[in-house]
Amino acid sequence: MISAKRNFGLGVIGSFCLFIGCAHGPKAGKEAGMTPPEHMSVADTYLMLGDQTLAIKQYEAAIRQDKNYVPALVALGNHAYKEKDFKLAREYFKRAHKAAPQEAVIISNMAMAYLADGEDAQELESILKAALPNAGVIAPYIWDTLANIWMKQERFKDAELAIERAARDAPMADASFQENLELTQEKFASLQPKASL
Numbered sequence: 001m002i003s004a005k006r007n008f009g010l011g012v013i014g015s016f017c018l019f020i021g022c023a024h025g026p027k028a029g030k031e032a033g034m035t036p037p038e039h040m041s042v043a044d045t046y047l048m049l050g051d052q053t054l055a056i057k058q059y060e061a062a063i064r065q066d067k068n069y070v071p072a073l074v075a076l077g078n079h080a081y082k083e084k085d086f087k088l089a090r091e092y093f094k095r096a097h098k099a100a101p102q103e104a105v106i107i108s109n110m111a112m113a114y115l116a117d118g119e120d121a122q123e124l125e126s127i128l129k130a131a132l133p134n135a136g137v138i139a140p141y142i143w144d145t146l147a148n149i150w151m152k153q154e155r156f157k158d159a160e161l162a163i164e165r166a167a168r169d170a171p172m173a174d175a176s177f178q179e180n181l182e183l184t185q186e187k188f189a190s191l192q193p194k195a196s197l
Contacts, residue, residue, distance in 0.1 A: 036062035036069040043075065052079070068099035070106070077109060086117035104131035105138055108145040121149050140169040141177065144184050151191060163188055 034042070043058035056079060062072035077092030093110035100106060107128055111121035128142050128149075135142055147162035166181055 034061070036066045036072060039065070040071050040075070043072075068095070070096045070100045070103070073099070074106060074109065077113070081109070081113055081116065084116075086113050089113040090117065102131075104128065104135055104142055107131065108138070108142050111145050111149060115148050115152060120152065121145075122153065125149050137171065140166045140171065140181075143169070144177075144181055147184055147188070151188060156188075156191065159188060 039058045039062035043055040043062075046052070046055035046058065056076070059072040059075045059079075062069050063076070073092050073096035077089045077096065080086070080089035080092060090110060090113040093106055093113055096106045097103070097110055104127075107124055111124040111128065114121040114124070125146065128146055132139060132142055143162045143166035147159045147166060150156070150159035150162060163181075163185055166184070170181055171177055
């Protein structure tokens with residue numbers, strides 16, 4: 001899964017007190033006039049502090065203000081995926097995809113949610129392949145997703161090539177992706193007798 005992580009500056013930590021940390025500060029949420037991006041900043045700060053429950057509330061507040069706010073929809077989809085609620089993850093990713101149909105990150109995450117729920121993501125395959133030439137840093141994530149689609153379709157040669165491409169271009173600093181890629185490689189290895197490679 002591809003996360004909606006952003007770089008944090010000291011401004012986010014400093015504004016954390018303004019929005020939620022001070023006993024006498026303004027109320028969080030709509031009463032404080034927070035915008036969806038501000039809700040995301042507060043949510044990200046909660047995540048840095050290890051409080052996923054409060055982060056989720058901020059993501060939800062962002063989409064109450066803007067039902068098509070893509071970063072919050074992706075964050076909620078990622079959370080549902082991590083909780084293994086693949087149906088809910090798919091719903092959030094579908095909403096994000098409807099709002100931003102060209103975003104390969106969303107399509108890739110949606111495909112992984114389909115696959116995790118035992119569904120076929122074949123209709124997303126052509127969209128993912130079309131996104132590859134301009135994918136830049138997210139290309140390894142797309143290759144990993146394609147590998148999983150192709151394993152489900154028993155297209156093992158294609159899956160093997162996709163895994164090789166994902167591994168070659170994998171971001172070493174992204175531990176989560178490295179773990180996911182390792183799971184993909186293990187899954188492929190378990191299918192080796194079937195693949196007869």
